[in-house]
Amino acid sequence: MKSVRLIAWGAVLIVMAFVGFKMFMAPATTSSTTTTATSGGPGGPFALTTHSGKTVTDKDFLGKYMMVYFGYSYCPDVCPLELQKLTTALLDLEKEGFDTSPVQPLFISIDPARDTPEALQDYVPLFHPSLIGLTGSEDAVKAAANEYKVYYARRESDDVNEYLMDHLSVIFFMDQSGNYKQLFTAKHKPADIANALKPLLKKAA
Ligand code: NI
Numbered sequence: 001m002k003s004v005r006l007i008a009w010g011a012v013l014i015v016m017a018f019v020g021f022k023m024f025m026a027p028a029t030t031s032s033t034t035t036t037a038t039s040g041g042p043g044g045p046f047a048l049t050t051h052s053g054k055t056v057t058d059k060d061f062l063g064k065y066m067m068v069y070f071g072y073s074y075c076p077d078v079c080p081l082e083l084q085k086l087t088t089a090l091l092d093l094e095k096e097g098f099d100t101s102p103v104q105p106l107f108i109s110i111d112p113a114r115d116t117p118e119a120l121q122d123y124v125p126l127f128h129p130s131l132i133g134l135t136g137s138e139d140a141v142k143a144a145a146n147e148y149k150v151y152y153a154r155r156e157s158d159d160v161n162e163y164l165m166d167h168l169s170v171i172f173f174m175d176q177s178g179n180y181k182q183l184f185t186a187k188h189k190p191a192d193i194a195n196a197l198k199p200l201l202k203k204a205a
Helices: 002-030 078-095 117-126 138-147 190-200
Strands: 047-050 055-057 065-071 103-109 132-135 152-154 165-167 171-174 180-184
Touching: 047 138, 065 078, 065 190, 078 103, 078 171, 078 190, 103 117, 103 138, 117 132, 171 190, 180 190
Parallel strands: 065 103, 103 132
Antiparallel strands: 047 055, 047 132, 065 171, 152 165, 171 180
């Protein structure tokens, strides 16, 4: 019973986070006359460590179309599905002859206690070869998630190594200046992502 209620509460929190996010986004789309600078939408600075152990910041990805997903490698269902969706979109574009190198998929772990760079080295290669896994201190991960307005929380568990994380599951599509363009949720298909990217990509030489 307890776990069912926790799951229900987790779902409510995720929905609340998403609704709050939508409300936040609403003014940016309706007040186009007054703003010229950044919309204040999701996204912003981060400083994390890649699955290869390299320290990077958001600045390292300027010029790329970042596809940013927050999740964790122990996730039993949602994270692998979404990362596979992103992978399929990129592979389908490549099959059509597009050069996908301007696209940078990023997997930011919200479970850095278990998702060390070494642990991510076993997980990230299961998906598209260009995927970079990012992790860091609890504070660094929290700061990155806050910039993207991503909710996450560790579920209660008796076992310190066996626990689930609740988290917002969306793919953020960012432009080459690191500004928010669009997001993809569970309802989107690989073709939706591929179609959004296609006008921005060139055929491979
Ligand atoms: Ni997940």
